[in-house]
Amino acid sequence: MTNALILIDIQDAFIDPANAAYWGERNNPQAERNAARLLAHWRQASRPVIFVRHLSTTPGSPLIGAGAEVQAVVAPLPGEPVLEKSANSAFIGTDLQQRLHDLGARDVTLCGLTTPHCVSTTVRMAANLGFDVTLAHDACAAFTQNVQPAWRGGTKPSAQAIHEAAIDPLHGEFAQTLSTDQVLSR
Numbered sequence: 001m002t003n004a005l006i007l008i009d010i011q012d013a014f015i016d017p018a019n020a021a022y023w024g025e026r027n028n029p030q031a032e033r034n035a036a037r038l039l040a041h042w043r044q045a046s047r048p049v050i051f052v053r054h055l056s057t058t059p060g061s062p063l064i065g066a067g068a069e070v071q072a073v074v075a076p077l078p079g080e081p082v083l084e085k086s087a088n089s090a091f092i093g094t095d096l097q098q099r100l101h102d103l104g105a106r107d108v109t110l111c112g113l114t115t116p117h118c119v120s121t122t123v124r125m126a127a128n129l130g131f132d133v134t135l136a137h138d139a140c141a142a143f144t145q146n147v148q149p150a151w152r153g154g155t156k157p158s159a160q161a162i163h164e165a166a167i168d169p170l171h172g173e174f175a176q177t178l179s180t181d182q183v184l185s186r
Contacts, residue, residue: 014143023062027158097129110175113140
C-alpha cells in the first residue's frame with residue numbers, strides 16, 4: 001500500500017520577517033526542518049510526494065505573489081506535483097483526492113502550516129474520505145494571529161496552546177499523531 005506525503009502550505013510568507021506582525025507569535029520553529037526530513041525520506045524511498053500551496057484571495061494577504069512560493073527547504077523537484085488552493089482544505093478546488101486514488105494511496109502522512117487551519121481541515125477531510133492519516137505534529141506550526149477569542153472575551157492563547165488545541169481533537173479520531181522521528185522509524 002502506498003503512503004503519500006502531503007506538504008501543506010510551507011510557503012515563504014510564513015518565514016518572511018516582514019510578516020511577523022501579520023502572523024504573530026509562532027511555535028515550533030523546527031517545523032520546516034522536520035518537514036524537510038520527511039521529504040528526504042519519502043524521496044529516498046521513492047514514495048509519492050504532493051505539495052500544496054495556498055493562494056490567498058484576500059487583498060493584502062502575504063500568501064499572494066512571492067510569499068506564496070514553497071519554501072526552499074522543501075522545494076519541489078521537477079515533476080513533483082504542486083497543487084494550488086484558496087480554501088483551507090487541500091481537497092477543495094484541487095484534484096488531490098483523484099491523485100491519491102490514482103497512486104493507490106490509502107495512507108497519507110501530512111505536515112505543514114498552519115496547524116489549526118489548513119492542516120487540521122485537510123486531516124479531517126482526508127479521514128472523512130477514507131484515508132488512513134498520520135499527522136507529523138512537529139512538522140507543523142501555529143501562529144497567535146490565527147485565532148480570535150474576542151467572541152468569548154478571552155485573551156489570545158500561546159502559539160503552542162493553539163497548536164495543541166488543534167491537534168488534540170484530531171488524534172485518535174481523524175489521525176494518528178506522531179513525531180517526525182516516530183514517522184521515520186516506522
